[in-house]
Amino acid sequence: MESCSTAVSRTPAAFLLLHLGLISSMAHQNEFQTGLAGGEVTLNCTGILPDSKLPQETVVRWKYYDTTLWRMEKGTPWKTSAFITDRFDIKMQYKQLWVQNLKLSDAGIYTCEYGSHKVRTSLHIFKLMISLDGHFLQNEVPELILMQNSSSPLPDLRITLFDSNNNRVTPEFQNKSRQKYVVNLKKLEAMDSGTWVCQVHSDSPLIDQNIPFAVKVLGFQNPDLERKYATVDSTVILSWRLNSQQIKWKEGFTGQVNWKQEKSANPHELLDFNVTEQGQLHETKKSSNFLFEIPERKPESTIEVKLPKVHFNYSGQYQCQLEYQGRHVQSKIELVVMKVSAKPVGPLSRGANMTLTCQVSGPLPPNAYLRWERVNGTKKDIKNSEQNEFKLEVNISAAGLWSCHLIEDSDRKISFHYHVEEAAVWTNYVIIGASVGGSLLVFALGCLCIISGTSWQRRRQRAKRMAQARQYLLENKMCQCQHRLKK
Structure with a gap:
């Protein structure tokens, strides 16, 4: 049986071998990092001491593949011609390599060497491009292009998209290769303006990358076809609310408002407008035959047409159209007018x-x-x-x-x-009164009268006049009179 002392004596040797193994594994360290074209990345020289504690004789070197980018010897750093000064720099405390304004061609193997240590970092670059520089009109469909570059074989990516409201969007793939993915998004609405996210996933190498991108949609907050009702001779205001202020659309654009009574009819231009880069709205009335006004007071970024007295033939479609860089988008309001007649x-x-x-x-x-x-x-x-x-x-x-x-x-x-209204009813009457034996006899043979029959006040006036007639008969014993009571 092995003695305890023998076992104990072997323990330091085993620990030493384990320690040497760890040192060996740490001397050559591999790392993986992703970056986005146009962005920046910091590559670590893992395990190096801070600048203040680093021995004077330590040599530190950064290489791209076999090309030296930067080296520090005896505390003095120097850069090679391969070190692009406007995009590459060194964070001196921990000798980190800082790369900004990344390009697809920056992907590859970067190595930090100090003493016997080597830290090898594989940089994987993604580049996301969106059509029209992310500036769209309502109802347009963006095209998204995702490219990748790496020193290793390119992985097969899974792409998931989320709109500005964090709703998942199913893309339509137009082209799919491991180097380049081309997808079409959904037809845009004004509410889709904001920051979208392209989520990229790979199992080998393990990649979970969220790539944000901006989408601006110039359009209307109205429905695409709004129906408005009015009666003849009433006042109507037709409004189109632009979203240019909400999305801070700093570029200028123009537009116009047209009207046509029927779909097949030629449009009749009512006004045109332009919005400056500063967001100022200027309108010009174009029609003098059509009775309408441009209200002076109205909400910001709103196009309005006021019809002070609607005619029956003012019905039809009123269309507001935006124009930007040769592209168009429009919003329509259908005006339905009601009239009533009697026969x-x-x-x-x-x-x-x-x-x-x-x-x-x-x-x-x-x-x-x-x-x-x-x-x-x-x-x-x-x-x-x-x-x-x-x-x-x-x-x-x-x-x-x-x-x-x-x-x-x-x-x-x-x-x-x-x-x-109810028509008046005319009736003729003659009141004859006679006194017989001290009694008064009143015979109603007929009368000429207008009877409303529906107004309590007019009935009361009629009763008053009849009472006055009776009083007259009593005073004059006998008379004949004729009354006209007008409705």
């Missing part, structure tokens, strides 16, 4: 009928319809239009306040109120 025109006589017509300027969407109803009326006084009808007639025999509503998705968009 015959005038007060409604008792026992007579009248036809009320409610009409809008164009076909309605499937979820919209017209409704006639009498205010404070019954269910019998309600009539709805059929689908695809934009004209609704109702035959009435009752006076009062009638309303035509345009209803979309159970929501009343506009209402037009029409008051139907």
Whole structure:
């Protein structure tokens, strides 16, 4: 059996061998690092003492492959011609190599040597490019190009994209090689402006790299096709809200507002505008035949057209168009106008009928319809239009306040109120009074009178006048009079 003393004596030898093994493994150290083109990276000289504690005789050298970039001997550093002074530098305390404004060609093997130690770093470079320098108009589709370079065989990358709202975006690959990935993103909206992230992953070598990139989308905060309703002779303001201030779009662009009554008609230019690099908006009225105004007070970065008195034929599509570097984007507002008419025109006589017509300027969407109803009326006084009808007639025999509503998705968009007056009724009458035996006899043979029948105040005036007539008969014993009471 082996004695304890023998076992103990062997322990320092085993520890020494283990220690020498660790020193040997640390003398040649391999590291892996990634960088982004246009960015910067700091490569470490791992294990080196700080500058203040480094022995004077230590030689430190940085090499790119076999080419020496920088060397320090006896405390004096010097640079070779391969050391590009405007992009490479040394952080002296720990002899770190600092590289800025990275290029794809900077990928490769960088070695830091000091004494018997070597720290070998493999630098893997990614370059991300986006079409149009990241400046897009609404509805455009960006193209993204991702390139990589390395000293080792290029890995097969997995790419995941996230938009400015941190929503995952599925790219459409146009070209996929290990050196170059070309993908198309989704059609952009104004709300997509902001910082996007391209997430790059590889299992061997292990890479999890997030590459941010900026996207600016110039466009409208309005829906692409907005519908607005108005009644004849009302005031309407059509607004287009630009997002140029929110995204700090410092480049100038121009635009115009056009109107056409029908899709096939030629557009009629109402105004044009330009936005300077400082974000100042200037508008010029182009049409003198169309009755509209440009409001002076309005929200910032807003294009507005005011129609002070809407005509039925002012309906149609109003389009605001932006122009930037020969590209265009537009937003449309469809104006639907309602009018109401009566036949015959005038007060409604008792026992007579009248036809009320409610009409809008164009076909309605499937979820919209017209409704006639009498205010404070019954269910019998309600009539709805059929689908695809934009004209609704109702035959009435009752006076009062009638309303035509345009209803979309159970929501009343506009209402037009029409008051139907009741025609006056004329009746002739003659009052003859006689005194018989001290009693007064009054015979109503007829009268000439206008009776409202609907106004309490007019009934009261009529009663007062009848009382005055009776008093006159009492005082004069017998008389014949004629009254006209106007409605």
